[in-house]
Amino acid sequence: MPDDKVKRRLTTVLCADVYGYSRLMEADEAGTLEALRRSRAAIARLVERHDGRIVNTWGDAVIAEFASVVEAVQSAIEIQQEISDQESAAPQANAMRFRIGINLGDVMVDGTNIYGDGVNIASRLQELADPGGVVISSSVYDQVHNKLSVGFDCLGQRPMKNIAPLTSYRVTLGGQAAGHASIPMEENRTPSESARAPRMGDRREPSSSTNAVSDWLGKLPRPVAVALTVSAFLIMINLFSGGHKIWFHWPVAVILFGAALRMVLGRRPEQDRR
Template sequence: MTDEKVKRRLTTVLCADVYGYSRLMEADEAGTLETLRRYRTAIARLVERHDGRIVNTWGDAVIAEFASVVEAVQCAVEIQQEIASHAADTPQANPMQFRIGINLGDVMVDGSDIYGDGVNIASRLQELAEPGGVVISSSVYDQVHNKMSVGFDCLGQRPMKNIAPLTSYRLTLGGQVAGTGSSAIGESATPFERAHAPRMDDRRAPSSPTNVVSDWLTRLPRPVAAALTVSAFLILINLFTSNRIWFHWPVAAILFGVVLRMVLGQRPESDRRTER
């Protein structure tokens, strides 16, 4: 890669990793290895079904790439569904669970391998996921949030090792790509769908202005949402308690501080270094 021009491409990277792998191996090496092999076979089959390819497998991790962002996310959902279904059919004291991270980004290509921030970010997102869960980057969210019948929970900007903070989202529902005929979650649903389905008392009534504003704020980075909320309170306090307009100065200072923080928090692409 140092003697030739580096080839790059934009791709969707899926990183899956076993949660508590060392603990599982310590408890039962043979059984854990057999389960890992079985799950890897299932993952490879699902990746192929969604027109992806396995890039690498080392230890307990699986790296795959997809040309389609939607197919990558749908594949991740089906992986978790199948693993959860198998765990429900064969109860174990320490069931094997995967955490999955997905990122859409630029990668360096060396033969059949891919490297760079695009891969590293997917790996770090996987570390943010709960066992049996999926976490995606904001670049993935922008492409899929209106194309899939799954829910998304904004995690804000979480610190990640050797990676600049970025907004991430957690998948909160098991579902199908919009338009393929998804059914209600009931007795026939997989354990993954039942575990992540919203409770009846959590399901919202038809959208009201308050719900719309609340949903909009949750999609923003936390510093921006907090600044807008505080600014709105200052404006209301000014309007209801004084005849003189004074809110513009503190609001301007708050917004300027947030913009400055976000600008300084983003490193230039040229300063980023590939994690070895």
């Protein structure tokens, strides 16, 4: 393409791709093709609603572009929600789920097609997304993070094939990845993500074993419950501060003896009143 005919523009590129398409086709070709047609019709309608256009489709992939970054992200969220609703009746293993990547960048224009790093980055970002999820580049995040009522999880700089590492963000809705509520968490999840610590402010429910111990102590007489709690505390101090020298048995014996004595003395006046 001669240089004098190359046109460039800054645009927002959306790339969508079916997760596990080959597996779905192998399991049910006719059903998968029908679901793909249904999903593409929904994508085309929602892209047009947000003033975008479908640039290209091949296989199970869809490329679209938008003049507005905000409209592109809104379109992606609505696409994932509608496809999730469409596939809610399908068995989980056979449900069609798209992964979407969005990038704001410079592209080369050839007729109705667009090329260049701006498109390639969007394609690589969708590979980082969870099934039913949306991942955006930092250039998109800068434009939308204070304009949309959604959350964003920073994924850091991830290596991408033939693309220099760049910072990306996962779009979240209500604390979950967009469109991710009905997707098994173990699918397409890296070990590092699974082991990631909870974010500050997250609350964890107490474990069932902790609840059981608390309930059991609550049923005991107060002196016994206090004695057992203090004894357990002393035992833990002994074990973690130097288990080679056992000393906890003497104070624990005194505490338990005192609790038992208090129980006996507390019952005698009651028996005398009878």
